[in-house]
Amino acid sequence: MIDGKVSGNGVTSFLNILLGMYTALRMKLKNKSSILLTLLSLYIVIEGYGRGSILFVLILLIINLVFLFYSVNRKWKLFYIVLLCFVIIMFSPYIYDFLMSTKLSQGIQNPRIYIAQEYISKLHAWNLFFGVSYENTVIATLYDNNPHISYIRTHHIFGLFYLLGLLYVVLKQTFYVVFNRSLINWIILLIIYNILMRAVSEPLLFPSLFDSFFLVILFSITKKSTKENR
Numbered sequence: 563m564i565d566g567k568v569s570g571n572g573v574t575s576f577l578n579i580l581l582g583m584y585t586a587l588r589m590k591l592k593n594k595s596s597i598l599l600t601l602l603s604l605y606i607v608i609e610g611y612g613r614g615s616i617l618f619v620l621i622l623l624i625i626n627l628v629f630l631f632y633s634v635n636r637k638w639k640l641f642y643i644v645l646l647c648f649v650i651i652m653f654s655p656y657i658y659d660f661l662m663s664t665k666l667s668q669g670i671q672n673p674r675i676y677i678a679q680e681y682i683s684k685l686h687a688w689n690l691f692f693g694v695s696y697e698n699t700v701i702a703t704l705y706d707n708n709p710h711i712s713y714i715r716t717h718h719i720f721g722l723f724y725l726l727g728l729l730y731v732v733l734k735q736t737f738y739v740v741f742n743r744s745l746i747n748w749i750i751l752l753i754i755y756n757i758l759m760r761a762v763s764e765p766l767l768f769p770s771l772f773d774s775f776f777l778v779i780l781f782s783i784t785k786k787s788t789k790e791n792r
Contacts, residue, residue, distance in 0.1 A: 574607040574615035575764045579772045586753045586779040589629055597626045614763040621756050629749055674710050674763055681714050692721040712761035716768040735783050747783050
């Protein structure tokens with residue numbers, strides 16, 4: 563499906579971020595799930611053979627199911643539980659074999675772990691605050707200055723203070739959710755952390771064109787949802 567000159571992982575990674583942001587805003591502003599779009603995305607990322615992308619969409623699929631479960635009337639909850647258990651029992655043997663035919667079968671060992679270890683080993687008192695150079699690292703020699711990890715690139719460009727600023731904003735919103743006790747905000751927070759975890763394996767955020775969209779859903783937590791406005 564994807565031409566050899568284009569990275570299939572890049573296509574699925576961009577899809578992950580857009581899907582996560584769309585899902586969060588749809589749930590918050592429209593009180594609706596994105597279950598059908600998520601299932602379609604699951605097919606696309608499996609075709610794209612992306613390990614991190616598949617995990618991202620599977621987590622988002624679970625989040626959608628949780629949202630749907632809490633959105634339906636109480637009399638329908640038992641029906642959905644029984645239906646879900648039936649689907650899991652019927653298809654679990656096939657799902658496992660199918661997922662093992664994807665990149666997930668390779669486990670979590672990949673070059674990104676070595677990239678992170680080497681980058682961290684080069685930290686010292688000065689570049690801890692202002693960023694580490696890629697010179698004489700595998701990032702420069704093997705990967706054309708692509709660190710494959712958003713947070714390494716962020717630290718390299720902006721240094722520690724930018725990362726701490728991002729951490730402060732995310733933690734502030736997290737504590738707001740904890741004390742606000744809104745279910746929709748908990749779900750959006752899970753989506754946000756899913757996006758942040760996806761950024762561990764690809765340079766998708768900080769800085770990128772997706773940053774503004776990420777900040778929109780991050781601060782949508784403090785906006786009243788459709789149900790709360792009624």
